[in-house]
Amino acid sequence: MRVAVSVGVSTPPVATMRSSCTRRIMAVSYRFVSMHMAAAPLSRTLSTESVAARLTSAGLLRTKGLIGPNWIDARDGKTMPVHNPSTGEVIADVPFMGSKDTEDAISSAYDAFPAWSKLTATERSQLLRKWYDLLMANKEEIGQLITLEQGKPLKEAIGEVNYGASFIEYFAEEAKRVYGDIIPPTLNDRRILVLKQPVGVIAAITPWNFPLAMITRKVGPALACGCTAVIKPSELTPFTALAAVELALQAGIPPGVLNVVMGDAPAIGDALMASTRVRKITFTGSTAVGKKLMAGAAGTVKKVSLELGGNAPCIIFDDADLDVAVKGTLGSKFRNSGQTCVCANRILVQDGIYDKFAAAFSKAVQNLQVGDGFSEGATQGPLINDAAIQKVESFVQDAVSKGADVLLGGKRHSLGRTFYEPTVLGNISSDMIVSREEVFGPVAPLMRFKTEEEAISIANDTNAGLAAYIFTTNVQRSWRVTEALEYGLVGVNEGVISTEVAPFGGVKQSGLGREGSKYGMDEYLEMKYVCLGDMNRK
Numbered sequence: 010m011r012v013a014v015s016v017g018v019s020t021p022p023v024a025t026m027r028s029s030c031t032r033r034i035m036a037v038s039y040r041f042v043s044m045h046m047a048a049a050p051l052s053r054t055l056s057t058e059s060v061a062a063r064l065t066s067a068g069l070l071r072t073k074g075l076i077g078p079n080w081i082d083a084r085d086g087k088t089m090p091v092h093n094p095s096t097g098e099v100i101a102d103v104p105f106m107g108s109k110d111t112e113d114a115i116s117s118a119y120d121a122f123p124a125w126s127k128l129t130a131t132e133r134s135q136l137l138r139k140w141y142d143l144l145m146a147n148k149e150e151i152g153q154l155i156t157l158e159q160g161k162p163l164k165e166a167i168g169e170v171n172y173g174a175s176f177i178e179y180f181a182e183e184a185k186r187v188y189g190d191i192i193p194p195t196l197n198d199r200r201i202l203v204l205k206q207p208v209g210v211i212a213a214i215t216p217w218n219f220p221l222a223m224i225t226r227k228v229g230p231a232l233a234c235g236c237t238a239v240i241k242p243s244e245l246t247p248f249t250a251l252a253a254v255e256l257a258l259q260a261g262i263p264p265g266v267l268n269v270v271m272g273d274a275p276a277i278g279d280a281l282m283a284s285t286r287v288r289k290i291t292f293t294g295s296t297a298v299g300k301k302l303m304a305g306a307a308g309t310v311k312k313v314s315l316e317l318g319g320n321a322p323c324i325i326f327d328d329a330d331l332d333v334a335v336k337g338t339l340g341s342k343f344r345n346s347g348q349t350c351v352c353a354n355r356i357l358v359q360d361g362i363y364d365k366f367a368a369a370f371s372k373a374v375q376n377l378q379v380g381d382g383f384s385e386g387a388t389q390g391p392l393i394n395d396a397a398i399q400k401v402e403s404f405v406q407d408a409v410s411k412g413a414d415v416l417l418g419g420k421r422h423s424l425g426r427t428f429y430e431p432t433v434l435g436n437i438s439s440d441m442i443v444s445r446e447e448v449f450g451p452v453a454p455l456m457r458f459k460t461e462e463e464a465i466s467i468a469n470d471t472n473a474g475l476a477a478y479i480f481t482t483n484v485q486r487s488w489r490v491t492e493a494l495e496y497g498l499v500g501v502n503e504g505v506i507s508t509e510v511a512p513f514g515g516v517k518q519s520g521l522g523r524e525g526s527k528y529g530m531d532e533y534l535e536m537k538y539v540c541l542g543d544m545n546r547k
Contacts (some may be wrong), residue, residue: 016207050453055383057098060157064252067150071251072101074110074271075115077262089244092428094160094383094391103247105272111239111280114268118210118237119286121265126207126235130185133233137181139260141166144174144225151221151252155384158246158310159220160390161345163382173222173253176525179509183530184233200541205534207235208312209288212281214241214302214498216294217393218348220249226513226524232266234533236289239281240269245393249273278305283310289533292316293350296473296518313438314522314532316350316514318447319475323353323467323504324490326362326461329480333502335369337455341478341504341528343377344430345450346389348397350519351476351498351507355437355444356455357464363457367435371417374453377431379422392427392450401429401450408434408454416455440469447473462489469495475515497523508520 064070073080077235082088092098104110125133144151159166173200190203211231212454215223220242235461243251247269254267270277281287282305287313292302306313323341325334341353358366380387392398398421405419418432429451437454439442444454458464468477477496481487491499497515500506507513512523522532 016453017381039474047506057096060153060383061100064088064150064154064157067147069147069252070101070248070281071255072103072248073251074104074106074114074265075251075254075269076110076114076269077121078258081110083107087272089272091158091245091247092394093157094393095383095428100157100248103244103251104273106270107273108280110272111270111277112284114239114356114403115272115280115284115286116517117265117268118239121263122207122235122237123393124209124235125263125266126233128235130187130233132379133235134181134184135233136260136262137177137184140257140262141174141177141181143256144170145277147252147256148174151249153383154249154252154391155220155246156399158203158248159217160382160393161365162380162387162390163232165345165388165390166382167346169219169222172509173219173225173511175509176222176225180229180233180527180530183230183527185526186533187234187283187530194335198496198543198545200544202539202541204537204539206537208535209236209291210239210286211236211291211533212241212287213238213295214281214290214292215243215244215250217245218345218350219248221253223293224250224253226509227293227353228267230524231291231533232262234530236533237266238268239287240267241274241277241281242269242271242273245272267334274362278302282306282308282311288312289314291522291524291532299520312532314514314524315520316522316524317475317518317520318473319350319352319354319515319519320447320471321351321354321476321478321496322464322472322494323356323478324458324464324468324480325356325358325362325366326464326479326481326483326486327359328363328486330482330502331365331369334366334497335373335478335481337478337500337502337504338370339373341500342453343374343389343451344505348393350447350451352447352449353446353453353478353504355467356453357458357467358461359464365454367416367433367455370453370455371433374417374431374433379424379428379430381424382519389431389451390428392429394427397450398427398429401448401452404443404446404448404450405432405434405452408437411438411441413437413441413443413454418451439470445471465490465493471495471517472519473515475519476500476506 083104088102148170155166192201213227293316385458414435416433422428476498514523
């Protein structure tokens with residue numbers, strides 16, 4: 010079974026994305042309110058070459074895979090380019106690795122597992138803490154690396170480093186809190202206890218939209234529990250992963266505990282699925298690929314945790330504080346240019362506040378500055394590639410053709426390439442693609458509703474169930490609606506809710522398991538029941 014694992018969250022497989030890059034979706038003509046979209050000043054924009062040279066000098070621009078102690082090329086010598094999405098320039102080439110390279114990485118992790126798992130929890134905790142310290146000491150450089158290969162504004166990228174490093178810090182502490190249990194026996198000559206032990210070698214398959222945080226949220230608890238790992242980052246953003254593991258080695262985490270392969274996604278996926286040595290798969294990405302991974306894992310009955318696509322509703326009630334609702338919705342929708350699995354994908358606004366919210370929200374969106382992530386003042390970077398912007402265009406085109414109003418934006422930005430104007434659509438209905446599927450871009454669709462019951466019905470009318478948001482000043486309503494929403498995460502009067510101390514994950518077809526918090530440790534542990542008999546002998 011061929012398993013493509015190279016997608017970002019809710020986008021097509023990269024091979025498909027690249028093949029469709031030449032297909033340009035022709036824009037339809039439509040009437041919309043023309044508003045000036047700000048572009049960030051480019052006077053301080055740094056070149057790809059200059060940033061890459063600085064990072065190379067710092068020892069953080071690694072361009073080879075990591076297997077055991079060795080930075081290596083692909084066995085067959087094949088390479089692939091990694092591009093800066095803002096400019097299209099090639100940053101550097103990296104190995105295009107395949108099944109044999111992956112098998113080598115699995116063997117390396119397998120060989121490292123006995124020694125790593127036998128370290129005391131305190132020893133693993135201390136090494137993870139050193140890794141955290143190095144990530145924080147190099148957060149400016151790692152942030153630049155994220156902006157270079159992923160495109161998000163530098164301030165936001167540094168914020169991701171803080172967020173990503175927080176998982177290493179948190180799980181360094183949780184390493185010392187893996188507790189077993191003692192159970193009262195049913196017979197007086199028995200003693201019953203429960204041990205928790207690391208599952209073994211894990212494979213972490215991560216997306217391009219958070220190239221550091223999606224790795225640390227997985228390998229932090231894995232290493233804390235005593236597991237070793239093979240990391241497969243997106244081929245669109247491999248450099249952040251390579252820099253992170255370089256710092257892990259500098260922190261003293263033994264070679265082989267972390268290994269990184271990238272390249273031929275189907276071949277890598279097949280090797281990970283087929284290996285009986287890999288005991289767990291953890292994946293963040295599209296629902297379609299998550300389903301394939303579940304099926305592939307069945308052959309060797311691996312543990313699986315999946316964080317998949319969403320279709321997040323953001324419900325604005327008449328009694329909401331308008332300023333709080335605008336601020337929260339803006340943060341949820343336009344973080345990372347709308348390229349997150351928890352972005353507000355459907356903004357449901359009650360009739361009584363709809364016009365006021367639409368006007369205030371559009372004004373706030375108009376002030377967002379679009380530009381290269383290194384340019385001063387930029388708050389919105391590019392979309393990751395041509396396929397991503399074509400998807401956004403097709404969603405907007407479909408909505409407009411079915412009666413939606415373009416309140417703001419609605420087209421590619423004048424900067425060109427994959428920059429898209431922050432967009433607000435009004436008069437959205439449930440038959441439009443934008444209300445049924447993740448747009449994964451800077452498009453905010455506004456839908457009217459009349460009653461609380463209608464809002465809940467619309468919100469739950471989806472196979473996704475990752476994140477939801479509500480804005481209300483009525484505490485009773487906040488409880489009622491929160492309990493009725495079929496989602497794993499709910500933000501009440503807040504649009505940015507991810508944190509290392511709370512469990513992150515979805516219900517329905519948005520995934521299995523939880524990441525972050527004390528509950529995230531359980532995903533990497535096996536429970537062993539031990540019965541001691543003949544305990545009355547003297």
